[in-house]
Amino acid sequence: MDRSENGALLIVEDSDEDYALALWALRQAGCARAIRRARSLTEALACLCPEHAGALGETPLLDLVLLDLNLPDGTGQELLLALRAAHGQALPVPVIVLTTSSNPRDVGEFYQLGVSGYLVKPLDRERFAAQMRVVVDYWLRTVRLPPAFLPVAPCPEQTA
Amino acid sequence: MPATTDSSNCDREQIQFSGAIQPHGALLVLGETELRIQQASANSEAFLGLPPDALLGQGVARVLGKSASAELRERLAAHSLSAGLVHLMTVQPLAGTPACHLFGHRTADGHLLLEFDRLDEAARISAPDVYQSVHAALHRLQSAETLQAFFDHAVVEVRAITGFERVMAYRFAADGSGEVIAESLAAGLEPYLGLHYPAVDIPEPARRVCRLSWLRHLPDAGYHSVPLIPECHPETGAPVDLSRSFLRSVSRMYTGYLKNMGVKATLVTTLLKDGQLWGLISCMHHSAPRYLPFETRAAVECLAHMVSLLMGRKDAEDHYAYRLKLGEAREQLLDAMFQANAPHPALRAAEPNALSALDAEGVALLDKGELHRLGQTPAEADILALAEWLARRDGLWFASHELAEAYPPAASFQPLASGLLAVRWAPGSPDGLLWFRPEWRQVVHWAGDPNKPMEIDDSSGEARLMPRTSFELWKETVAGQSRPWLECEIEHAIELRHGIVDLILRHTEQLRRINRELAESNLELDTFAYAASHDLKEPLRGIHTSIEFLQEEDGPLLSSSGQGRLATVLRLTRRMDELIETLLQYSRVGRIDLRLEAVDLNELVVQTLELFEPLRKERATARMLGRLPVVECDRVRVGEIFTNLISNALKYNDREEKRVDIGCDASADPPVFFVRDNGIGIAVRQYARIFQIFRRLHPRDAYGGGTGAGLTITKKAIERHGGQIWLESVPGRGSTFFFTLAPPR
Numbered sequence: 001m002d003r004s005e006n007g008a009l010l011i012v013e014d015s016d017e018d019y020a021l022a023l024w025a026l027r028q029a030g031c032a033r034a035i036r037r038a039r040s041l042t043e044a045l046a047c048l049c050p051e052h053a054g055a056l057g058e059t060p061l062l063d064l065v066l067l068d069l070n071l072p073d074g075t076g077q078e079l080l081l082a083l084r085a086a087h088g089q090a091l092p093v094p095v096i097v098l099t100t101s102s103n104p105r106d107v108g109e110f111y112q113l114g115v116s117g118y119l120v121k122p123l124d125r126e127r128f129a130a131q132m133r134v135v136v137d138y139w140l141r142t143v144r145l146p147p148a149f150l151p152v153a154p155c156p157e158q159t160a
Numbered sequence: 161m162p163a164t165t166d167s168s169n170c171d172r173e174q175i176q177f178s179g180a181i182q183p184h185g186a187l188l189v190l191g192e193t194e195l196r197i198q199q200a201s202a203n204s205e206a207f208l209g210l211p212p213d214a215l216l217g218q219g220v221a222r223v224l225g226k227s228a229s230a231e232l233r234e235r236l237a238a239h240s241l242s243a244g245l246v247h248l249m250t251v252q253p254l255a256g257t258p259a260c261h262l263f264g265h266r267t268a269d270g271h272l273l274l275e276f277d278r279l280d281e282a283a284r285i286s287a288p289d290v291y292q293s294v295h296a297a298l299h300r301l302q303s304a305e306t307l308q309a310f311f312d313h314a315v316v317e318v319r320a321i322t323g324f325e326r327v328m329a330y331r332f333a334a335d336g337s338g339e340v341i342a343e344s345l346a347a348g349l350e351p352y353l354g355l356h357y358p359a360v361d362i363p364e365p366a367r368r369v370c371r372l373s374w375l376r377h378l379p380d381a382g383y384h385s386v387p388l389i390p391e392c393h394p395e396t397g398a399p400v401d402l403s404r405s406f407l408r409s410v411s412r413m414y415t416g417y418l419k420n421m422g423v424k425a426t427l428v429t430t431l432l433k434d435g436q437l438w439g440l441i442s443c444m445h446h447s448a449p450r451y452l453p454f455e456t457r458a459a460v461e462c463l464a465h466m467v468s469l470l471m472g473r474k475d476a477e478d479h480y481a482y483r484l485k486l487g488e489a490r491e492q493l494l495d496a497m498f499q500a501n502a503p504h505p506a507l508r509a510a511e512p513n514a515l516s517a518l519d520a521e522g523v524a525l526l527d528k529g530e531l532h533r534l535g536q537t538p539a540e541a542d543i544l545a546l547a548e549w550l551a552r553r554d555g556l557w558f559a560s561h562e563l564a565e566a567y568p569p570a571a572s573f574q575p576l577a578s579g580l581l582a583v584r585w586a587p588g589s590p591d592g593l594l595w596f597r598p599e600w601r602q603v604v605h606w607a608g609d610p611n612k613p614m615e616i617d618d619s620s621g622e623a624r625l626m627p628r629t630s631f632e633l634w635k636e637t638v639a640g641q642s643r644p645w646l647e648c649e650i651e652h653a654i655e656l657r658h659g660i661v662d663l664i665l666r667h668t669e670q671l672r673r674i675n676r677e678l679a680e681s682n683l684e685l686d687t688f689a690y691a692a693s694h695d696l697k698e699p700l701r702g703i704h705t706s707i708e709f710l711q712e713e714d715g716p717l718l719s720s721s722g723q724g725r726l727a728t729v730l731r732l733t734r735r736m737d738e739l740i741e742t743l744l745q746y747s748r749v750g751r752i753d754l755r756l757e758a759v760d761l762n763e764l765v766v767q768t769l770e771l772f773e774p775l776r777k778e779r780a781t782a783r784m785l786g787r788l789p790v791v792e793c794d795r796v797r798v799g800e801i802f803t804n805l806i807s808n809a810l811k812y813n814d815r816e817e818k819r820v821d822i823g824c825d826a827s828a829d830p831p832v833f834f835v836r837d838n839g840i841g842i843a844v845r846q847y848a849r850i851f852q853i854f855r856r857l858h859p860r861d862a863y864g865g866g867t868g869a870g871l872t873i874t875k876k877a878i879e880r881h882g883g884q885i886w887l888e889s890v891p892g893r894g895s896t897f898f899f900t901l902a903p904p905r
Contacts, residue, residue, distance in 0.1 A: 017702050070698070100697045102744075103690035123701055123737045125708045 006140070007063035007148035008034035012044045012079070013098075014072050021125060022066065022098070025132035031140060033063070041074035047151040048079075048093075049086040061148030062093050064139050067115075069099040069106075080113040090114060093149040096135060177399040179392070180385035181407035182378065184451060185260075188215065188223075189393065189400055190272040195220040195229070198271070198394055201407075203386045207276045209255020212389035220274070225254045232262070241266040244373060245404050247454070250279055261454045267401045271393065275407050283453035290459040293321055298466050307471070307478040311342035314441065314467050319344040321459055322427060322452060324443035328352060329431075331439040334644065335359060337634055338439075340606070349446060354606035357630035358637045366411070370430045371437050372403045375461045378410055378426045380449035381418040385409040418444075420626050425450040427457070429464035433472045441467070479648055482517075486652040489517035494659040501667055503660050506593065507532040514656075518649060520581065520595040527591055537596050538573040545569065547590035550582055557654050558582045561597070561644040571640070575599045579642025581649065583657035585664060593656070597642035601635040682751045693744040697737060704733040735867075739854065742869040746853060749876045754794040761788035761833075764795065765822055768802045772810065778818070780810050785823035789831050793901045797877045804874045805835040805897050811863050812895075813839035830883070830902035841891035851875045851885075 009026070013019045019037060026035070038044035048065075069076040076097065083091055094116040099106075102120050110118055116139075119131055139145070181187050186207035189199035196219055200212040208215070208223050215222065221229040228251055235248045245265045252259045253276075260276040267273060297317035304310035311329040319327040325346035330338050336359030343353040369376070386409075393400050402408040418426065425445040431438045441464060452460070492512040496505040506514040507525045514523040515535055522535035524543050531540055538546070549567055550558055561579045563570040570577065579597030584590065608627065707729050715723060762784070769782050802822070809820040821836040842850060842857070849855050856868040878885045882903035889895035 015702075017705060021705050099694070100701065101690055101694040103687065103694075105687075106690070121701060123697070123704050123734060125705050 006033060007061035008036050010036045010038060010044075010047070010062050010065045010093075010151075011068075012038045012065065012071070013068040014039050014070060015068070018068060021128065022132070025125070025129040026136065028129040029133040029136040031132075031136045033140065036062070039072075041071045041079050044071075044079055045082055049082055061150055063145055063148050065093055065095045066135075067095050067097050069097060069101065077109065077113065080110070080115070084114065094139065094145065096139070178385070178402060178409045179399045180387045180409040181402070181405065182380075182383050182409055183386050184379050184383075185278070185407045186276040187388065187405065187407050188220070188274045188276075189388070190220060190274060191395075192266075192270060192272050195233070195272070197222070199388045199390060199400065201386050202389050207257055207260060207278070208253045209257045216389070223253055223255075224251050228252075236264065236272070239264075241272070242268075245275070245406055247458070248274075251276075263406065265404050267404070269396065269398075269401060271400055273400070273402075273405060275405060277406075277454055280453035280455070283455040287455040287459075290321060290456055291462075293317075294459045294463050294466075297321070297463060298470075301467065301470055304474065306481070307474045308341070310471065310474045314463075315342045315344040318441055318443060318460060318463060321463065322443050322456065324425075324427060324445050324450065325349060325447065326352075326444040328442045328444075329439060330442060332362075332437060336362070337637065338362060341439075343607075346446075350609060351607035352627055354604065355608065355627055355631055356604060356606070356634040356638075357627075358634040360633075361630055366414075367437055369403055369408075370428075370440065371432070373406070374430050374464055375406070375457055376408075376410075376426075376428045377406060377452060377457060378415075378418075379451035381415050381424050381426065382449070417626075422446050424448055427452055427460065429460060430468075431464065431471060432468050433475065438468070438471070479646070482646075483648045483651075485517045486648060487655075490652060490656050490659065492516070493656070494663070497660065497663055501663075501670075503527055503593075503663065504532065506660075507534045509534070514593055514595070518595065518652060519597075519643075520579075521598050522577070522596040524594045524596075525592075526594070529591075535596075536576055536598065537594075538577050542569070542573055543594065544590075546580070547582075547592070547594065550584060550592075550594075551588060551590040556584050556587065556592075556657065557650065559645045559650050559653075561600075561642045562640055563642075564640050574640050575602050577642075578640050579645065581645050581653050583653045585657070585661050593653070593660075595653070597645075599640065600638045600642050604635075606631060685751060686748065689744050689747045693740045696740050700733050700737055700740075704730060704737075707733070738867050742854075742867040742873075746869055746873050746876070749797075749873050750880065752880075754797065754880055756792050756794060758790050759793050759795045759798065760790045761798070761824075764799055765802055768799055768806065771803065772806060779816060780813075780818035780820070782806055782810070782820040782822065785821050788822075788824045788833070789826050791831065791901055793881055794877075797880070798901065801874050801877055801899070802835070804870045808870065809835055809837035809839060809895070809897075811866075812858075813837055815839070828900075829905050830900045832898050832900055834896050834898045836894065836896040838894040841893055841895050842887065842889040843891050844889075847887060847889075 009031070011019060011022055013022065023035065026033075036047075038047065044067075067076055067079070071079070076099075080091065080095070091114045095114070096117040096119065097110050097115050098119050098121055100121050107118050117135070119135070122128055122131070181201050183203055186204045187199075187201040188197050188204070190196060191198055196217060197215045198217075200215045202212060204215055205211045210223065219229070220232065224232060228249075231249060232251075239246050239248070241264055245263050248262045248264045250259055251262045259279040261279055263275040263277065265273055297313075297320075300317070301310055301313050304313050315327040315329050318324075326349055327344045328340050329342040331341045332338050338357050338359075338361070340352050340355040343351055345351055388400070392398055418424075421444075423444045423446055425448070427443040429441045431440060443460075489512050493506060493514065493516065496512060497503050499505075503525060504527065505512075507523065513534060514525070520535070522533065522537035524534075524537050525532045526543070526547050531543060533540070533543070537543060546567065546569075549569075559581045560566055563578055563580045564574055570580075576598055577596035578599040581595040581597075582592060584592035606627075608631075707726055711723075711726050711730075715726070718726070765784055765788060769784075772780070772782055806820055806822070810818055815838055817838075819838045821834075823834055823836075825832040825834070846857055850857065851871050853872040854868045856866070875885050878899050878901065881901045883900035884904075885897060885899040887895055887897045
């Protein structure tokens with residue numbers, strides 16, 4: 001069990017099925033963190049970048065971002081570039097990419113942009129659950145993270 | 161042998177200061193102002209009725225009378241006499257000797273020379289006819305197609321007008337040597353056509369005389385010269401310059417030469433081009449001395465003038481025509497090269513090739529270190545060494561008609577290639593074109609009988625002055641030389657080089673562009689394949705996950721057949737996922753660049769076999785027969801090839817004892833590898849099908865299932881190495897797959 005004073009997870013995911021699957025897999029992995037969701041590039045930028053900030057409100061600290069590359073209004077690259085531009089050419093919080101695309105050029109490019117991991121989603125939910133377990137074990141229970149990132153705008157509430 | 165002759169002492173014989181004339185006319189040297197006679201030819205009495213001693217110191221009126229002298233003064237005032245000999249008038253000497261033509265000119269040292277030539281009444285009467293024929297001759301000359309045809313006509317016309325038995329047209333080369341380029345002959349005379357003679361046969365004084373006077377006549381080669389009285393000019397004490405005199409006594413060398421040739425009379429006119437001595441028209445009479453009267457000489461001189469004028473144009477036209485032909489051949493050749501996208505058509509046997517239109521016997525093309533030859537060329541090794549030598553020189557073109565002078569090793573193939581015209585594509589590289597011209601003396605012949613004995617009375621030391629000896633001597637002087645390259649030929653080569661270099665650049669640029677486009681399209685295909693597989697897999701994952709949730713949440717509520725259907729959907733989505741993954745891999749095999757390195761296949765196969773260790777439990781043995789070679793290949797791909805073939809060998813095998821043998825026939829080139837099994841075998845009619853993608857010969861889950869793309873990918877990986885795969889199989893006994901990893905040799 002995680003300590004509750006730890007920061008939340010932000011999942012950037014437009015598909016409801018995949019979001020549900022991710023929540024399920026995180027539960028399977030015993031992750032009890034607060035979960036936030038951004039449905040689009042715009043939403044993600046609004047809570048992560050000052051110049052895109054919306055109305056200020058109660059915002060939880062973030063420890064980790066899970067980023068699905070399929071976004072309705074832009075690409076994962078755009079999001080990362082905007083984040084880096086707003087935070088001195090670095091990512092303010094560890095980002096893990098979740099995708100079905102295995103193009104080595106994409107993989108390379110995302111690591112260049114500073115992501116902390118790149119996962120290719122398998123077909124079976126069991127295998128996906130196993131992957132998420134490794135992510136949770138490593139990122140939320142093993143390594144020491146930097147101070148949690150305070151988003152500039154409230155991220156949308158968890159919808160589960 | 162032409163106008164005058166020489167052997168080297170002739171350059172010293174000052175023919176213009178001979179102080180003597182020929183006997184067919186008389187000459188007076190006068191002081192300009194008083195017109196007083198200062199010198200007279202010893203034969204003055206025969207023409208003017210008074211011996212020299214009666215003339216010296218007298219005014220010219222003493223010879224011509226008052227009125228004629230007055231007329232002469234007027235004529236002298238009217239003409240500029242310093243440019244050359246002028247026909248002033250006809251005169252009747254006071255002494256009652258026959259009438260004469262009177263010619264005059266001023267020498268460079270300011271003396272006035274008067275020359276008397278007996279008037280020929282018959283010639284005077286027929287003069288209009290002669291001009292008529294000159295006129296007609298000019299007309300015919302103008303219509304000649306080539307310079308050669310032009311001179312062939314010219315010598316015929318001159319022979320018709322002069323009645324001389326032999327008329328030749330000579331042409332001087334840049335080095336001073338000469339060549340008989342056209343000849344018209346009376347029957348029974350030995351032809352001199354094609355004869356070349358060395359530069360020493362026409363010494364500088366003779367050339368100078370040729371430039372100064374249009375026509376020289378020697379009516380009787382056996383004449384006795386007539387001295388001037390006194391021999392030297394009384395005021396200057398020096399001999400008078402007779403350069404422009406038409407009576408001037410000729411060199412003894414010349415008369416000796418003529419005697420050797422059996423010539424009794426000559427008439428020589430000068431051919432000038434752009435003020436330069438270009439050649440001569442030389443008339444010879446063999447049977448007897450022959451004197452041409454003034455009217456006929458004037459006609460011939462006029463013809464020579466016209467020939468000179470026309471010739472310059474014909475010569476230019478000739479070169480122009482040659483230039484055009486070269487240009488045309490070049491266009492066609494470059495066109496052919498452009499079609500072929502390479503310079504090699506230059507050397508094909510069919511026209512157009514690099515020898516089309518260009519006057520050379522052989523050509524070689526050195527292209528990317530490969531040598532191609534056409535026609536008569538030196539040996540391959542000689543050309544390669546020559547090309548290397550050229551590559552070390554500055555300049556991208558080279559022309560020489562004496563190659564061995566510049567490049568001594570060329571002496572060894574001198575007869576074949578004394579002349580070289582070469583162009584190279586780029587500095588420092590030997591690649592280019594080389595044209596060869598044979599040694600001149602090997603290919604030049606004259607029309608004379610080469611077997612005629614060369615016997616001559618040598619008592620006078622004049623044995624050398626014969627056409628045959630001239631020809632032999634000329635051959636010696638041009639040893640190691642080819643005919644020189646013309647400017648338009650060098651231009652042609654340089655132009656051709658431009659075209660070829662453009663072609664090569666364009667070709668390189670094209671290749672570069674194609675490669676770039678290929679790389680881009682490969683990248684696009686790659687991106688497309690990944691995107692497609694990703695886009696296909698997304699909904700598939702959605703379906704799969706949804707079914708899994710459905711099974712979990714509502715599974716117990718479903719009938720057993722309903723549960724079965726869910727299981728089927730899951731199985732099908734899994735299979736679909738595998739197919740998409742395989743398709744992606746397959747589409748990439750053909751595009752991935754191979755990383756070629758020397759790979760020890762023994763090591764590689766041993767590592768591959770380790771993957772199959774767990775199969776030992778199933779009583780399967782895979783072993784290597786003998787050693788495998790080290791080959792240049794992509795380690796990862798070849799590992800996959802072996803893995804796939806070995807796993808098939810074990811998979812399609814229902815024996816108690818499964819056996820796989822891996823080996824190689826290293827005696828073949830390239831080596832042939834094989835993977836042999838004792839499995840179920842494949843029927844011959846199925847050989848082709850097993851390599852088709854997603855084609856399986858068995859029920860879907862028999863023999864461990866699979867997508868049916870393994871052999872397809874394997875075949876593609878082999879073909880990427882330039883190799884081939886084939887098999888031999890007996891159903892029920894086993895199969896052997898053979899493959900190579902390099903293109904067939």
